Amino acid sequence: MKQEGIDVIGLGAGEPDFNTPENIIQAAYRSMEEGFTKYTPSSGIIELKDAITDKLKRDQALDYSADQIFVGTGAKHVLYSIFQTIIDPGDEVIIPVPYWVTYPEQVKLAEGQPVFVDTSFEQDFKLLPADLEKAITEKTKAIVLNSPNNPTGISYSALELKALGEVAIKHDLWIVSDEIYEKLYYGDKADLVSVASFGPEFYERTIVVNGVSKAYSMTGWRIGYAAGPKDVIAGMGKLADHMTSNPTANAQYAALEAYTGSQAIPESMYQAFAERMNRFYPQLEQIPGFKPKKPDGAFYFFIEAKEAAALKGYASVDDFVAALLNEALVAVIPGSGFGMPDYIRLSYATDPELFQTALNRIQAFMTK
Structure with missing residues (x-):
């Protein structure tokens, strides 16, 4: 029309x-002038991984090493890689409704089965621990949490996140925590936490997903990341070796500036x-x-x-x-x-x- x-x-x-902020654009330009136009490691350059670990420590008190970080071509590619790595045919993944449109499709692409759990306007579109418990079966492998949420803009409080995490841990589930809107949160900053931060059991079962798209207005640059257990991250890296090779080199240097430059x-x-x-x-x-x-x-x-x-x-x-x-x-x-x-x-x-x-x-x- x-x-x-x-x-x-x-x-x-x-x-x-x-x-995209000018300092980020200029960083990408400089990287090209300086010859950073070649292949990089499939899961990202070490400088960017180190910047991500610093960011996670600074913002969410999370300790990761570089071999626990996977850099992909946007958070969507990162999520796809997670599901391809952790899901076997027939595994169930619990997805609260409403959901971002891509979650169920990616689960199905991994030959898994999305299991939808309804929420309501009255409960602020938030998944309740009791409803999560009811949805779990012997085939359940993971739960997807997205806070702040697309499409609702609603966020879980720290207590609400912890209660859901406790149910997931009880049943030995993976928690896929999509935190892409983390920097766009208008509520009490005390609630701006990752479910991975509540203790060792949460940390070991959580795969954090984030990136530069929303916070730095870099949607077209396609840089996202996952932080999680080494074996999962290594599996995602093996998949990237044969699917995409590396994320675009100059986009990685732009993301490096996003995390280390002026905010x-x-x-x-x-x-x-x-x-x-x-x-x-x-x-x-x-x-x-x-x-x-x-x-x-x-x-x-x-x-x-x-x-x-x-x-x-x-x-x-x-x-x-x-x-x-x-x-x-x-x-x-x-x-x-x-x-x-x-x-x-x-x-x-x-x-x-x-x-x-x-x-x-x-x-x-x-x-x-």
């Missing part, structure tokens, strides 16, 4: 609307997202039929829109989303892709005034 000249506003972006721009991005969230959330509450949940991380609003669809005479939220696109010229993501078809996701990782215009269009659509 945009190619046809139609003025569509897209609120589906899963990436910051800022450019002023990432901090300003964080402040901008927090301001947008606080500006727009009250307006969403005023739109007829919208029932938003206030996020405490990431850059998404997850909104129950079943009543809005009914008010406009649509049988499903998917149909409502299509009408928003065609009539209001606003593109949002339907919740069906995240396992909750009565919801929609709006990304405020976009120009604030454009987002405001989109909200005005939605309001007009609902009230005309």
Whole structure:
């Protein structure tokens, strides 16, 4: 529609609307000038691994060595490598609903079986320990935790994370902890912890996943990492040897600068997202039929829109989303892709005034 000249506003972006900070761009440029354009080790350069271990120690009091770090071509590739390494055919992986769309597909690609456990608006879309316990069978191999969460923007508290981790440890499960939105958390900093930090048993069963995409606006550079037990990391490295070889060399040097250089721009991005969230959330509450949940991380609003669809005479939220696109010229993501078809996701990782215009269009659509 945009190619046809139609003025569509897209609120589906899963990436910051800022450019990569200049110091990071220049670091990549210098690396190319200095000849760092060749193959690197499949699981990443040692300088970047050391910077990641320093970051984990500094931010989350986690102690890792370089041979416990795997650097991949984005957090998505890292997650794929984890599932290919730890999952055997028929193994079950517990995934709380709503979920990022890629988790179940990657489990299936590893010939595993995704097991979905529902959450609700009333419980802040958080998995409860009792529900986790009920979902575990003799085939269960792992659980995926994503905090702050995509699509909801909701985060677990330290106590909530620990309670889920205790259930996983009791049943000898792997905990795949996707922490890619870690730097975009607006709540109590005392709760900004990794499940791996609660003690040796948690540490030994957790595989931490993170990267530079969201915090440093480097989605296109494709650098993510895993931190975990040496045998798992070694297995992921063997897989990379025959699947991708190394992550792009100059992107690794850019990521090195992200972790070791100035943090002023990432901090300003964080402040901008927090301001947008606080500006727009009250307006969403005023739109007829919208029932938003206030996020405490990431850059998404997850909104129950079943009543809005009914008010406009649509049988499903998917149909409502299509009408928003065609009539209001606003593109949002339907919740069906995240396992909750009565919801929609709006990304405020976009120009604030454009987002405001989109909200005005939605309001007009609902009230005309």
